[in-house]
Amino acid sequence: MLKIMFYGGAGTIGGNMIQVSIENTSILFDIGKSYDVYDRFFGMGYRNYPMEFEDLVISSLIPRELAGKFFIDKNVQKPVGSSPIDAVFVSHSHFDHSWYIPLVRDDVPIYMNKIAYTMYRSAVGKPRGGRSIVDKNVQGEIPSFPNVKTLTTENKSIRALNFDDFNVLYGPVDHSIPGAYAYALEYEDKLLLYTGDFRLHGMFSEKRKSFLDMIEDRRSDYREIILITEGTNWGSEEPFLNEKQVEENVREMLRRHYKDFKTAIALVSPNDVDRVRELFKAASLAAFDEGKYLKPFVDHTVAKLLTALNAEKLLEPIPRIGECIEAGTTTEKKGKTEPLRVMLLGEKRYTKKGEAKKGDWHGYLVHTLGVNDEDIIGMKELASEIDENDNSRYFILLSSFNLDPFYLKKIIKPSSLVLFSTSEPFKEELILDYEKKVNQLMVLGARIARVHTTGHVRPEDHVDLLARLKPDIVLPVHTEYPEYISHLLTMAKIKSRDRKWNPKYFICRQRDVVSF
Ligand SMILES: [Zn+2]
Incomplete structure (x- = not known):
């Protein structure tokens, strides 16, 4: 039985x-x-x-x-x-x-x-x-x-x-x-x-x-x-798109944004590796369409997953810290990017010997995950890099749990696009939390958009x-x-x-x- x-x-x-x-x-x-x-x-x-x-x-x-x-x-x-x-x-x-x-x-x-x-x-x-x-x-x-x-x-x-x-x-x-x-x-x-x-x-x-x-x-x-x-x-x-449509929508939205503005931040569930890959591809092609050069970043949470998966060579190519994003299309257009870097939600800290200090994410990335120190950038440093007047475009992939708009205000400015690519908040606590974050983003002047489909x-x-x-x-x-x-x-x-x-x-x- x-x-x-x-x-x-x-x-x-x-x-x-x-x-x-x-x-x-x-x-x-x-x-x-x-x-x-x-x-x-x-x-x-x-x-x-x-x-x-x-x-x-x-x-x-x-x-x-x-x-x-x-x-x-x-x-x-x-x-x-x-x-x-x-x-x-x-x-x-x-x-x-x-x-x-x-x-x-x-x-x-x-x-x-x-x-x-x-x-x-x-x-x-x-x-x-x-x-x-x-x-x-x-x-x-x-x-x-x-x-x-x-x-x-x-x-x-x-x-x-x-x-x-x-x-x-x-x-x-x-x-x-x-x-x-x-x-x-x-x-x-x-x-x-x-x-x-x-x-x-x-x-x-x-x-x-x-x-x-x-x-x-x-x-x-x-x-x-x-x-x-x-x-x-x-x-x-939910308006059920398929993943291909999500990628196309993101690419078009970013293309229009990158025409005039420098920074876009996308929020993901870091486990959604397919989406992470598609978003980077869309961003690099969008920048390319506008004749710009893309500088890609991930936060420590996304970095942790990408590093673990890449170490075991288990999946088809996914972005690697320290390497450029490859985004070719059938029309032989190639998206160009700088090497992918990790944005810390704080600053880098070193010991007297000049090594990354253990105990926080900077130390964890360097010592546990083996990320090169030069591929990691502190938040302030990144903010001043964005302020320089050059032709590049910034794409920062953030785990949705790490979105803290007031804390990130050096990066989130009136010219930033914040793209929610996670599922809608579904329970009361999350909805309240989401509303607060949206309010913070609004007073900072960010432009908010949403592109997602169900898993x-x-x-x-x-x-x-x-x-x-x-x-x-x-x-x-x-x-x-x-x-x-x-x-x-x-x-x-x-x-x-x-x-x-x-x-x-x-x-x-x-x-x-x-x-x-
Ligand atoms: Zn489940």
């Missing part, structure tokens, strides 16, 4: 933690942080973090059944008895799917894509220690986790891990972060497919076959398919996918409107023209157990 149990991810966006059991073996799909639950108890204030392991259990951020046996505070505890979970499969490194990796007992393997692991390690690593119990279980500036087993895939092939009663298949899907995987559990003549978070309108989908396409190709091998799918965008009113599947693409896969049973997760699946299936049935296909769906809530 197959049993599915939702510790997290049902009826809400994020915090996926789904247990699947067959006979005596249990696995978890994702071990994410539920922001909904977290926000009920914790915030950004002083000491307002889960400081002790027990805090996570009382607030039900981690399930009580798994506390002490599977999740432990490794600094003080040893696990009790044998683990109720035999393996974990992490779909991607966004924290709502991966946050609790440091608390998993050491003898349970955690499987994830190699790039996803690099992204995770880099994201949790910091020059100074963390504040929450999870941060405290993270050792070192760029930590490693011995029980993580990294997975890689060749293009177009499905690979499998074998357990006693089933196989777990895995392969790539497109999402707004590289290294995203979907998984499928193959048992008897059935398949349980878990999409993780995915989209079908990114650059990836144009170039590569995804795991979902590969499952479609072998649909006839299975008598029954149970699909656990994300539904983030059900009920959303999650668009409803129209979802209909197409359902019609192709023809799942027998669908369980929605990662959505606030799970009931919407009923409409999508109706549309998919019309599209498929298959009268014999009669899909069912279940709306699950947290802690529901479904057996087949």
